[in-house]
Amino acid sequence: MSLSTPTKAPATPRAGRPRSFDREEALDAAMHVFWRQGYEGASLTALTEAMGINRPSLYAAFGDKAGLFREAVARYGTGPGRYIRRALGQPRARQVAEMLLRGAVASATDLASPGGCLWVQGALVTSTEGEMIRTEMMALRNAGTTQIQDRLDRARREGDLPAATDVQTLALFLVSVMNGIAVQASSGRSREALNSVADYALKSWPV
Amino acid sequence: MSLSTPTKAPATPRAGRPRSFDREEALDAAMHVFWRQGYEGASLTALTEAMGINRPSLYAAFGDKAGLFREAVARYGTGPGRYIRRALGQPRARQVAEMLLRGAVASATDLASPGGCLWVQGALVTSTEGEMIRTEMMALRNAGTTQIQDRLDRARREGDLPAATDVQTLALFLVSVMNGIAVQASSGRSREALNSVADYALKSWPV
DNA sequence: CCACTTCTTTACCGATCGGTTGGATTTTAG
DNA sequence: CTAAAATCCAACCGATCGGTAAAGAAGTGG
Numbered sequence: 001m002s003l004s005t006p007t008k009a010p011a012t013p014r015a016g017r018p019r020s021f022d023r024e025e026a027l028d029a030a031m032h033v034f035w036r037q038g039y040e041g042a043s044l045t046a047l048t049e050a051m052g053i054n055r056p057s058l059y060a061a062f063g064d065k066a067g068l069f070r071e072a073v074a075r076y077g078t079g080p081g082r083y084i085r086r087a088l089g090q091p092r093a094r095q096v097a098e099m100l101l102r103g104a105v106a107s108a109t110d111l112a113s114p115g116g117c118l119w120v121q122g123a124l125v126t127s128t129e130g131e132m133i134r135t136e137m138m139a140l141r142n143a144g145t146t147q148i149q150d151r152l153d154r155a156r157r158e159g160d161l162p163a164a165t166d167v168q169t170l171a172l173f174l175v176s177v178m179n180g181i182a183v184q185a186s187s188g189r190s191r192e193a194l195n196s197v198a199d200y201a202l203k204s205w206p207v
Numbered sequence: 208m209s210l211s212t213p214t215k216a217p218a219t220p221r222a223g224r225p226r227s228f229d230r231e232e233a234l235d236a237a238m239h240v241f242w243r244q245g246y247e248g249a250s251l252t253a254l255t256e257a258m259g260i261n262r263p264s265l266y267a268a269f270g271d272k273a274g275l276f277r278e279a280v281a282r283y284g285t286g287p288g289r290y291i292r293r294a295l296g297q298p299r300a301r302q303v304a305e306m307l308l309r310g311a312v313a314s315a316t317d318l319a320s321p322g323g324c325l326w327v328q329g330a331l332v333t334s335t336e337g338e339m340i341r342t343e344m345m346a347l348r349n350a351g352t353t354q355i356q357d358r359l360d361r362a363r364r365e366g367d368l369p370a371a372t373d374v375q376t377l378a379l380f381l382v383s384v385m386n387g388i389a390v391q392a393s394s395g396r397s398r399e400a401l402n403s404v405a406d407y408a409l410k411s412w413p414v
Numbered sequence: 415c416c417a418c419t420t421c422t423t424t425a426c427c428g429a430t431c432g433g434t435t436g437g438a439t440t441t442t443a444g
Numbered sequence: 445c446t447a448a449a450a451t452c453c454a455a456c457c458g459a460t461c462g463g464t465a466a467a468g469a470a471g472t473g474g
Binding site: 221222223224225226227260261262263264267 | 448449450451452453454
């Protein structure tokens with residue numbers, strides 16, 4: 001946010017004027033704008049104002065609007081969406097599911113963020129011009145589901161879930177509830193109410 | 208779609224040239240564009256092309272883009288979203304929930320439609336310019352949840368659900384799963400896979 | 415110091431945005 | 445048949461869209 005923050009010394013200092021803004025800070029600001037307004041709703045003016053830079057600097061650092069969005073989406077994965085990776089690393093499948101749902105609620109209702117989930121609302125629908133980005137986001141969501149399904153399938157093979165468990169349905173159910181929680185958070189639902197939803201969703205967890 | 212369809216005789220025939228297009232047909236076409244591209248993603252050009260009319264005709268018939276969207280959203284309620292009202296009319300709470308989830312899957316995966324749910328993806332996020340519409344959609348989603356909650360509470364008072372049932376959580380869970388199903392349908396998930404999700408969501412239904 | 419490289423700034427590009435104007439056209443009312 | 449009313453069409457409005465050109469500013473390497 002602040003322009004007075006001194007630029008960190010780059011790993012390989014090239015010649016020329018160093019950029020006057022922190023790339024990560026600017027990317028964070030852009031992520032929040034995309035999160036709140038979506039890919040197409042976020043105008044270059046809104047983005048550059050939030051990032052504290054002007055257009056040519058943005059284009060020099062991130063390529064174009066689509067490139068900036070892709071980086072923002074990736075950063076979301078190592079920031080607010082970090083809980084997913086941690087959840088997949090839990091030893092028991094039940095804990096995986098708990099952390100997925102709890103993490104989705106916590107992230108989507110964080111008062112310091114725009115609310116909801118960037119992966120859901122970043123480009124759920126677009127004009128024809130944004131179809132490539134929309135398709136990429138579909139693929140990203142589906143890849144996430146596959147990761148969860150693979151983790152549950154491993155649990156099934158390990159005996160952590162009943163052998164007859166339909167892991168595809170179970171994974172798709174978890175993701176659907178996570179997505180629904182995100183939509184509801186974007187509709188203003190409270191963290192407590194959504195945590196109750198997460199609890200309820202876990203009630204029929206397979207023995 | 209077809210311009211050759213003769214205009215129905217209006218109830219009170221006013222003076223002047225009658226409009227040459229069917230208002231309901233045009234509204235249907237607009238609804239599909241908003242459904243696929245969202246409120247802000249749907250340009251006047253895309254809308255008028257799909258509706259088979261030109262701008263002044265659209266503005267004369269619907270006011271402005273926001274008015275057209277509001278009518279499209281209302282029409283969605285009596286068309287693809289009709290299942291909700293029918294579900295609320297079922298005699299048993301369990302049947303209400305089943306029809307809500309089944310209907311959400313059927314509507315969101317209808318191959319003759321853009322996929323997903325207009326109420327979810329019509330204006331989940333917007334630029335600052337569309338904030339009023341976004342707020343209206345939030346209110347509409349929340350009102351729907353309240354209707355479901357009221358129906359479940361009635362069931363509880365009637366003994367159709369256990370007296371200790373947390374109907375608020377149950378309603379919010381149902382809506383969340385419906386929303387998640389819509390997101391997943393927009394991500395290309397099949398009707399069969401999502402019907403399995405609906406079945407799973409009903410497994411922990413209170414006795 | 416100088417030459418060079420890179421970033422920042424301002425101002426601008428054509429295209430598209432939502433919305434409207436004015437006139438030709440088609441109807442009803444009298 | 446004429447006057448009034450409403451629609452239809454083409455063309456246009458200022459504003460904003462994503463993206464860029466050109467020149468000044470601020471660094472590095474010699």
